[in-house]
Amino acid sequence: MHDIRSIRDNPAAFDAGMARRGVEPLSSRILELDQERRSCQTQAQELQARRNEASKLIGAYKKDGKDAQPLLDEVAAIKEKMPQLEEREKELGAELDRILASYPNIPAPDVPDGKDEHDNVEIRRIGIPTEIAGARQHFELGEALGLMSFDLAAKLSGARFTVLRGQLARLERALGDFMLDIHTTEYGYEEVSPPLLVKDDAAFGTGQLPKFTEDLFQTTNGFWLIPTAEVPLTNLVNDAILDGEELPLRLTARTPCFRSEAGSAGRDTRGMIRQHQFYKVEMVSITRPDQSAAEHERMTDAAETVLKRLGLPFRTVTLCSGDMGFTAQKTYDIEVWLPGQGAYREISSCSNCGDFQARRMKARFRAKGEKATQFVHTLNGSGTAVGRCLIAVLENYQQADGSILIPEALRPYMGGLERIAAHG
């Protein structure tokens, strides 16, 4: 959601920001609507003020036995005019809100310009890509172990689902636990167990609605299945006025995520890279504006720490203006090395949304000693996608005999197990 006042103050900056997203200039249209809307509002308010005044007088006149008829006539005339103005104002307001809510966030100044993922900028590379002769992909490994089945999942649910069992099911659980422990004990995130079904308001607040309904699953009675814990975690502060001293607020959750994956037909069809349902550990930070840039780095560091501890090679890229998500001002993607694919694949995405979501949610704070409220900044990041992390462990720790070595850091979470092998 864009701020109409900042567009009023600097329409050129707004258009320039949109241009970086590949959006045509639209400030003049917005300002026209805004101008007319405010004019209607002012007129309606003046009439209303007069009506309130007259109504009071009518009461007084009647009490004193004076003739109130002229006032009654005046009010009747006002009642003719008002509905038109109010109706018009409502229409214009709705149209304005629709526009302000349907264009993406403006990229931060330090975000590289570009069209798509080819223009993203690598900022660091940690670890050396594992070289494994004849490296196999995760689904080959998992199926050979007899602990990962796409056939069984298809029988139950169709394409884009996976059944994990035995030590692979446990590995998934262990990874999530491991990640949560890092974020809660080392980075100060509070663990949350949120609803997985949310109402329209929540989905609007974080930007899934109204534009991206086709990406979501909806229940027959209108709930949306969360596509990420970002939705419930961020909306925890909707319509709130927080104490500036309490920020940043840091929240984390491991939840299933549900995505329809409409429009991704044919992409990543093998294996469990792209699923309708997957676990993800999500981090959300609610900050003051002056804190959000540093918090963004900190959050990204938390996600990277997970991969470092697991000994997984990765690189971090800054997304270019054309590749960022709808709500983001700036985004770091972390891409983990998958030897089986011989490629870096996204495993985390950490975004600073500025006040874009806060304005939709009406999430504000009051700075110490100040009377006025300001919108908070919101950040969200995967820390990390559990399913994809499991894939990364399988591919990076695969042994020639098809077994999987378990990273040291994970062994306490696996009851001391060192290796996953068939029949193991």
Added chain:
RNA sequence: GGAGAGGUGGCGGAGUGGUCGAACGCGUCGGUCUCGAAAACCGAAGUACCCGCAAGGGUACCGUGGGUUCGAAUCCCACCCUCUCCGCCA
């Protein structure tokens, strides 16, 4: 699912047609008092929007949306939500 009760400011809780943006209490903030604190006393304090350089003025909001009325927190209708009891259930 059945029956009942209820949704008012940070909280509790008055208020059934007109000076009600809303009594009162608690909590919060500022001050007086005090060596300091407590108590007591005095005072301040909702959110959003519009007009205005400003000072200031105005409008809306008492779950949501409609309606009645010159005038609605108060009356009418619909919806949503919460709580209690019963049933069912992880």
